[in-house]
Amino acid sequence: MFDFDATLPLMAVQFLILTVILNALLYKPLGQALDNRDEYIRTNLQQAKERLQQATELAQQYEQELASTRRQAQALIEEARAEAQKIATAEIAEAQQAVQAELLKIQAEIDQQKQATLQALEGQVASLSEQLLAKLLA
Amino acid sequence: MPLIHLWTALPFAKLEVGHHFYWHIGNLRVHGQVFITTWFVMAILIAAAFVASRKIQQVPSGIQNLMEYALEFIRDLTKSQMGEHEYRAWVPFVGTLFLFIFVCNWSGALVPWKLIELPEGELAAPTNDINTTVALALLVSLAYFYAGLRKRGLKYFTKYIEPTPVLLPIAILEDFTKPLSLSFRLFGNILADELVVGVLVLLVPLFVPLPVMALGLFTSAIQALVFATLAATYIGEAMEGHGGEHEGAHS
Numbered sequence: 430m431f432d433f434d435a436t437l438p439l440m441a442v443q444f445l446i447l448t449v450i451l452n453a454l455l456y457k458p459l460g461q462a463l464d465n466r467d468e469y470i471r472t473n474l475q476q477a478k479e480r481l482q483q484a485t486e487l488a489q490q491y492e493q494e495l496a497s498t499r500r501q502a503q504a505l506i507e508e509a510r511a512e513a514q515k516i517a518t519a520e521i522a523e524a525q526q527a528v529q530a531e532l533l534k535i536q537a538e539i540d541q542q543k544q545a546t547l548q549a550l551e552g553q554v555a556s557l558s559e560q561l562l563a564k565l566l567a
Numbered sequence: 568m569p570l571i572h573l574w575t576a577l578p579f580a581k582l583e584v585g586h587h588f589y590w591h592i593g594n595l596r597v598h599g600q601v602f603i604t605t606w607f608v609m610a611i612l613i614a615a616a617f618v619a620s621r622k623i624q625q626v627p628s629g630i631q632n633l634m635e636y637a638l639e640f641i642r643d644l645t646k647s648q649m650g651e652h653e654y655r656a657w658v659p660f661v662g663t664l665f666l667f668i669f670v671c672n673w674s675g676a677l678v679p680w681k682l683i684e685l686p687e688g689e690l691a692a693p694t695n696d697i698n699t700t701v702a703l704a705l706l707v708s709l710a711y712f713y714a715g716l717r718k719r720g721l722k723y724f725t726k727y728i729e730p731t732p733v734l735l736p737i738a739i740l741e742d743f744t745k746p747l748s749l750s751f752r753l754f755g756n757i758l759a760d761e762l763v764v765g766v767l768v769l770l771v772p773l774f775v776p777l778p779v780m781a782l783g784l785f786t787s788a789i790q791a792l793v794f795a796t797l798a799a800t801y802i803g804e805a806m807e808g809h810g811g812e813h814e815g816a817h818s
Contacts, residue, residue: 435595436698441706447609452659455616459638462623
């Protein structure tokens, strides 16, 4: 069973030869392939991460722009409404003034006519009372 | 082993421990059956490696996928024992140890070698011959001496008197027990597994040996893993030294 002979060194030599052959056929090319794949996956992952980052940044930027645009629109609407309000108030005030003025003018006219009528009546009072008197005395 | 030789008449359940199919090269004797199965195993490994790396694809499939899985497993194993910086140079050695022992063990359990008649001895896993396991274990010893000397120069030998010279005999003894335990663990496990299966087949030829065979497959795989892991540990240990100079490198 423990029969040592030239098998021992020859096996060692054979094993070393096998190591050299497998190194050339297996470990080097396949190790290279494994490393390349690792590298490939790593760079791809890196790129994907960068792209995701860019996309997130872009989305954020758009969001911000959208928000600011919405705010501007809101401000514009507010401004327009205020303007319209102002114009409306001004026109109403003007119209009221015009109506007031017309009213005053008409009042004055009525007063004048009343005055005139009263004066005319007063003028006629004398003649009418004379006529009355004449009728009574007759 | 007279007990075992009682049953040598049965054709498929013959157990031949200590019988070898000798080849004579010059005035050297070698165990031919070990070389035949070793060449078979080497052919399988080289063929698999060749097919796997013939046209390498970005998205692996088939045998390339399988061998990449094996390679990644080996890389993880070496990395965990030697650390991120040193492991790459040792992947071929540790990986070949693992693959070679693994395929050897499984070839002994899965290939019906008994169908091939040899004049003497029998074909079996190369790892059930003590020559193979001692050769591998001595290579591991050389490897860790080489790794230590290359990494730390002559300071490598300070490991014998650190942390205290009192442990010098034990430190020296360790250099002998490491290959001894490595080789005998593997040899004993594989031989014992084949013997147990053989004896069970002798006693009950059908179905009963199957669970033991399955267990044998499991042990064989574990032994390959243990051998490769220990080899990587020894090499990593030799490179690391006792000093705290590389503390930060291994997190």
